Amino acid sequence: GAVVSQHPSRVICKSGTSVKIECRSLDFQATTMFWYRQFPKQSLMLMATSNEGSKATYEQGVEKDKFLINHASLTLSTLTVTSAHPEDSSFYICSARGPSGDQETQYFGPGTRLLVL
Amino acid sequence: QKEVEQNSGPLSVPEGAIASLNCTYSDRVSQSFFWYRQYSGKSPELIMSIYSNGDKEDGRFTAQLNKASQYVSLLIRDSQPSDSATYLCAVKSQAGTALIFGKGTTLSVSS
Numbered sequence: 001g002a003v004v005s006q007h008p009s010r011v012i013c014k015s016g017t018s019v020k021i022e023c024r025s026l027d028f029q030a031t032t033m034f035w036y037r038q039f040p041k042q043s044l045m046l047m048a049t050s051n052e053g054s055k056a057t058y059e060q061g062v063e064k065d066k067f068l069i070n071h072a073s074l075t076l077s078t079l080t081v082t083s084a085h086p087e088d089s090s091f092y093i094c095s096a097r098g099p100s101g102d103q104e105t106q107y108f109g110p111g112t113r114l115l116v117l
Numbered sequence: 118q119k120e121v122e123q124n125s126g127p128l129s130v131p132e133g134a135i136a137s138l139n140c141t142y143s144d145r146v147s148q149s150f151f152w153y154r155q156y157s158g159k160s161p162e163l164i165m166s167i168y169s170n171g172d173k174e175d176g177r178f179t180a181q182l183n184k185a186s187q188y189v190s191l192l193i194r195d196s197q198p199s200d201s202a203t204y205l206c207a208v209k210s211q212a213g214t215a216l217i218f219g220k221g222t223t224l225s226v227s228s
Contacts, residue, residue: 034215034216042220043205043218043219043220043221044161044205044218046215046216046217049214049215093160093161095216104149104166104168104209105151105163105166106151106163106207106215106216107163108153108160108161108162108163109160110159110160111159111160113158
């Protein structure tokens with residue numbers, strides 16, 4: 001099956017610093033990746049849709065200048081949380097549209113747990 | 118606003134019983150439906166997808182879809198303690214768009 005990885009799996013940072021999270025499709029090319037955020041006991045909330053070679057599409061209420069998304073290749077999308085604050089502490093999960101013939105399915109990475117002190 | 122509704126639970130069933138999880142969605146033109154399982158602290162993993170009305174079976178899991186009623190369900194037969202998790206219903210309206218998730222139903226299977 002399609003495998004998606006994320007790095008790092010866990011990060012602790014000081015308030016005001018920036019954190020970069022990588023999402024990779026390991027055995028297929030993903031033209032579209034999605035970034036979600038999940039707070040404790042809550043469902044996944046879509047933050048943005050990342051398309052290779054073009055600007056990301058952000059959901060309403062998500063600050064594009066704070067959550068920078070780059071999808072420079074068919075196997076890598078990055079999310080940078082700029083000037084992180086404690087309220088940004090959350091579980092960030094990426095997903096990728098499946099390979100050709102399975103593009104209706106989204107495959108999720110293992111997630112990155114961010115703690116901002 | 119497109120919505121996906123699930124009973125948050127917890128749904129408690131004894132080992133070996135059938136667990137029934139339900140989901141309704143608001144967007145009538147939705148085309149694709151998915152059930153994901155999420156263990157605490159982990160990311161979701163796909164259990165089943167269903168696109169057409171009726172039942173779809175995969176091992177102990179059966180997904181049921183009724184587009185007229187805007188309803189999708191997941192049955193888990195012979196429930197095991199390892200099935201204890203949060204089950205997320207997800208709906209996609211159009212090809213290529215992101216999934217819209219429900220808040221999930223927590224299932225607890227007691228041995």
